[in-house]
Amino acid sequence: MRVESVRGMRDILPEEAVLWQRLEEGIRALFALYGYKEIRPPLVELAELFARGVGEATDIVHKEMYVFPDKKGQMLALRPEATASVVRAYIEHGLYAKGDLAKLYYIGPMFRYEKPQKGRQRQFHQYGVEALGSLDPALDAEVIDLAWHLMERVGLAREGLYLRLNSIGCREDRPAFREALRSYFSARKAELCGDCQRRLEENPLRILDCKEPQCQGAIAEAPKSLDYLCQKCRAHFEELLSFLQDLGLAYELDPRLVRGIDYYTRTVFELCSRELGAQDALLGGGRYDDLVELLGGPPTPGVGFAGGMERLVLVLSQHLTANPDAPDLDVYVVPIGDEGRRKALEVLARLRRAGVAADLEYVGRSLRKAMSVAARRARHALLLGPDELAQGALTLKDLASGESQTLSLAEFLADPRAFLSPLPSGEKGGGDPFPRKTG
RNA sequence: GGGAGCGUAGCUCAGCCUGGCAGAGCACCGCGCUGUGGACGCGGGGGUCGCGGGUUCAAGUCCCGUCGCUCCUCCCA
Helix, strand or coil, X not given: CCCCCCCCCCCCCHHHHHHHHHHHHHHHHHHHHCCCEECCCCCEEEHHHHHHHHHCCCHHHHCCCXXXXXXXXXXXXXXXXXXXXXXXXXXXXXXXXXXXXXXXXXXXXXXXXXXXXXXXXXXEEEEXXXXXXXXXXXXXXXXXXHHHHHHHHCCCCHHHEEEEEEECCCCCCHHHHHHHHHHHHHHCXXXXXXXXXXXXXXXXXXXXXXXXXXXXXXXXXXXXXHXXXXXXXXXXXXXXXXXXXXXXXXXXXXCCCCCCCCCCEEEEEEEXXXXXXXXXXXXXXXXXXXXXXXXXXXXXXXXXXXXXXXXHHHHHHHHCCCCCCCCCEEEEEEECHHHHHHHHHHHHHHHHHCCCCEEECCCCCCHHHHHHHHHHHEEEEEEECHHHHHCCEEEEEECXXXXXXXXXXXXXXXXXXXXXXXXXXXXXXXXXXXXXXXX
């Protein structure tokens, strides 16, 4: 029986991988522009890290996490998200001891056992930033600005995006708000769906983003977290709003936005696309001022976001008019006969060491066919046959102009680039959202 | 977790309703054109019809199950 890929795990084939490479390059460049440095935590952690950090009662941990024992019986987990890992590393390596703000970013695979659908795989990829060590609302604003900036760089128009924003307060405010929700929803318990009746005990905040139609009436009139903020949290949030105004970033206050991870405090936000269907959130994040302490570090505030690569690729590919057939080689070597075939590999090796992208007709097609492949893949065809080799020469054909010339093999190999026509500008994958540096 | 649709050549799909030789276009290979590319013409190779079972003289087609994909719901990135 044929072995196939596991459900929810998919291959990114070369054609699509080009898009991923460009996205990753662009994301790294932009994060660097804001002073973030890459961190690469492992994909496997103790399961306990996520149970404590993300929250035992969250769907992510108790329903969707890949958990397994290693040979010593330790419970391990494939990371379902990266913030907990980044914070663990921050504590473990004493990054706080440097007495500075730590600005870290990551890009990599995450794992959640969910029902796969478009834009949602079981192995998926997230990029994200974490800024640890400051309570300044300007930092919240910077993180949100970075999120917007990234989407614009990727080529998404501002009009197609919207920012949902809320503040859910600090741990001092939370008990009062939670109590208010509990007593409010208890009175209307009969209206709630089964899940929400359970959430009433476990975590009444989660009722707020329930999508069940029957719950909507009760949710609409529910207490709002903004009304339960302490003085400091209110001031923090108001300052954030004014910073966003200064930056010209529009937001929609959404009292129902609470997000599905327990570590959030104060600011929570999502940046969404109007071009996506059910999975419209491109990235989400917020503040987590208690997480470092919760995981055994010194009290340290933090703020960050995470975004899904798959969804970005999805939106981005709708905006691209890529030409996958554009030649990617400088030279395609076409040997003729046995002599040519024997000389070809050596010529290839010399070309590549001179920085010329080159490949060889390995399949043994007819000359006519090989020339046709050459025209598709390269800008030059290099013919090596008995006629050429007899006089220590080669035939170089410019496939755009159709002109060919006979050159001395030794002269050509001494500086092959001098004989090759330069790359035409704007050659590949039109509409590149992340223009490469030239030179 | 719940609901719906779809799995046929490398790719896009027709054929299924109404059971009777497994097809088209693109791609690939050869020839026309013996050492020179995109066009054109002619020819060719390719398929456990997702998988398993059932009904039938006969199943790609009908029935049941199963796996996968897509969409909605849910969850979220």
